[in-house]
Amino acid sequence: MAKLLTPDICVIGAGSAGLSVAAAAAAFGVDVVLIEKGLMGGDCLNYGCVPSKALLAAAKAAASIRKATDYGVRAGQPKVDFAGANDHVRRVIAAIEPHDSQERFEGLGVTVLRSPARFTGPDSVMAGDTEIRARRFVIATGSSALVPPIPGLDQVSYLTNESLFDLRALPEHLAIIGGGPIGLEMAQAHRRLGAKVTVFEARKALAKDDPELSAMVLEKLRAEGVEILEETAVEKVERTGEGVTVTARTGDGTTVRTEATHLLVAAGRAPNVADLGLEAAGVAHDRKGITVDNGLRTSNRKIYAIGDVAGGLQFTHVAGYQAGLVIRSILFRLPIGMNDSIVPWVTYTAPELGHVGLTEAEARARHGGKVKVLTTDYAGNDRARAEGLTTGRLKLIAGRGGRLLGADIVGEQAGEVLNLLSLALSRNMTMKDLAGFIAPYPTLGELVRRAAISYYAEAPKNVWVRRVIAILRKFG
Structure with missing residues (x-):
């Protein structure tokens, strides 16, 4: 029973x-x-x-x-x-x-x-x-x-996120199918620990993020020695001795063959x-x-x-x-x-890459000419300068009345900075709100305030603002 x-x-x-x-x-x-x-x-x-x-x-x-x-x-x-x-x-x-x-x-x-x-x-x-x-x-x-239907994949030994962390020895050469957050995080981790790494991505890597900012991540990974093959579709995999051979085709039709000791499938869920x-x-x-x-x-x-x-x-x-x-x-x-619309996400590479709200393209499609894109670079932040971490950029998307519509950020501790912007977006805050808070100095959080202040960059040139100031000056 x-x-x-x-x-x-x-x-x-x-x-x-x-x-x-x-x-x-x-x-x-x-x-x-x-x-x-x-x-x-x-x-x-x-x-x-x-x-x-x-x-x-x-x-x-x-x-x-x-x-x-x-x-x-x-x-x-x-x-x-x-x-x-x-x-x-x-x-x-x-x-x-x-x-x-x-x-x-x-x-x-x-x-x-x-x-x-x-x-x-x-x-x-x-x-x-x-x-x-x-x-x-x-x-x-x-x-x-998700295990894609790649010919030969069922005939070779491959890793997924469920088996990757069981490895006790560093892969000599790790091939990764998938250039999304999981694939690139693990690519950088294993490269920094000493492995040779090749990433195959059928489309654009980090395609869901701002292309300008994601390009900064890819440039950093490539500089560290990660080979990232974008618009390169894997056609088959074969067992080769103790490892695997990955055969792929690039966008221009060129065939690429890569021999690796280990294969990680990170092609989605x-x-x-x-x-x-x-x-x-x-x-x-x-x-x-x-x-x-x-x-x-x-x-x-x-x-x-x-x-x-x-x-x-x-x-x-x-x-x-x-x-x-x-x-x-x-x-x-x-x-x-x-x-x-209020859900943030972060890719934890170095530099980190984060997003919340509307992208620039989505904001322009929805709000047209009423959108302002405000940017500030890590290179202009004193904390980033002090720590030698100047690769990075913050982008705020502002709509009518300066309301925050979205944000993208790449750089050190981007996820931590994004916390403030996620709160601001969920509470319908404006550039006035973000320009008005006090950030402790020197912190990366000052990036938010600096970008928000730039929303008012044209105010000193406004003839009516100048006339009001002139009139007020006459009263002593």
């Missing part, structure tokens, strides 16, 4: 989105069942954000030693212990792991089931020998590395919808993920889908944002709406 549970909420998936919903609901005393077939913490903790940023930190340390002579410090070439770098990655995961653990969530009052979940009807799920009938369900099963029994639940989905409305509900009104599995922007912070919206809807019956 199957055991029956009847919680208020059943969450499927213990990644960032699912854990956030379960923790918040439990905090309000709501009965929650959380189902996870794999590792607690999901992709972000185990295979994504956490290990990748930990490896980037190790790579940054190596790069800092190489650059030390620029600051009068003689350190020589670093000796990289790749296994030690991997140990650092493991320690970081282990330090965060308890926060996402089964024990912690059971301590919060959540019933945790470690088993695959499958819908058996519109309001019922089976997990092992347990049936769950809940008032509301939240699907948060995330995504996995695919939603985890297989074996969930979505048809039995009446939940519509396609290759992009589960179909949801602006309130994150599926075609079955009792079931929500959030995070990567719902398609759209695939970021941990988006998963957390959507989890908060779903809690408002389920617990408090409040109307909710997903607002993609």
Whole structure:
């Protein structure tokens, strides 16, 4: 006989989105069942954000030693212990792991089931020998590395983000399929740690970001020795001895053959919808993920889908944002709406590349001639000068009345600077607001104020402003 549970909420998936919903609901005393077939913490903790940023930190340390002579410090070439770098990655995961653990969530009052979940009807799920009938369900099963249909790929050994961080020895030559954020972050990390790296991108690398600013990132990576082949489509891969040979064709028809010891596939993400029994639940989905409305509900009104599995922007912070919206809807019956326009993102290369709001092209298409683009360079910032980190630029997109419409930034700590701009955008702030705050000196945050002040650069030349000043001067 199957055991029956009847919680208020059943969450499927213990990644960032699912854990956030379960923790918040439990905090309000709501009965929650959380189902996870794999590792607690999901992709972000185990295979994504956490290990990748930990490896980037190790790579940054190596790069800092190489650059030390620029600051009068003689350190020589670093000796990289790749296994030690991997140990650092493991320690970081282990330090965060308890926060996402089964024990912690059971301590919060959540019933945790470690088993695959499958819908058996519109309001019922089976997990092992347990049936769950809940008032509301939240699907948060995330995504996995997309493996493109490249001839020969199934005949060679290749890495994805789920296996990359298991390596204990530095690849001699790492070939990467995909020139997006994941591909380029890992390209720079492994190059800085001593590997030869070649990146294949069928279109433009970092295509979702401002082309002017993304070009600065690509220039930096190439200067460090990363070979980036844009508009070069991989046609096939073959096993060669202990490694692989990648055959690709450039935009002008030239064939490129590259031999590498390791191959990383970083060509995008695919939603985890297989074996969930979505048809039995009446939940519509396609290759992009589960179909949801602006309130994150599926075609079955009792079931929500959030995070990567719902398609759209695939970021941990988006998963957390959507989890908060779903809690408002389920617990408090409040109307909710997903607002993609306030979602920021950052690529954690060096320099970092960040964006929030409308791009320059989107702003001009939507607002026409009322758009002003304000820029300031890191080279004009005293903190950047002091630290020798002058490669970078901030771009603010201002609309009618100076309202902030969007921002793009490339440079050191771009993600940290973007925090302020993300807040400003979400609160409909203007250039007056951004020009009026006081930034401590010297900080990179001064970039924001400097760019905003430039919105008023023409004011001193305005004849009416000059006449007002002249009149006021007559009063002493």
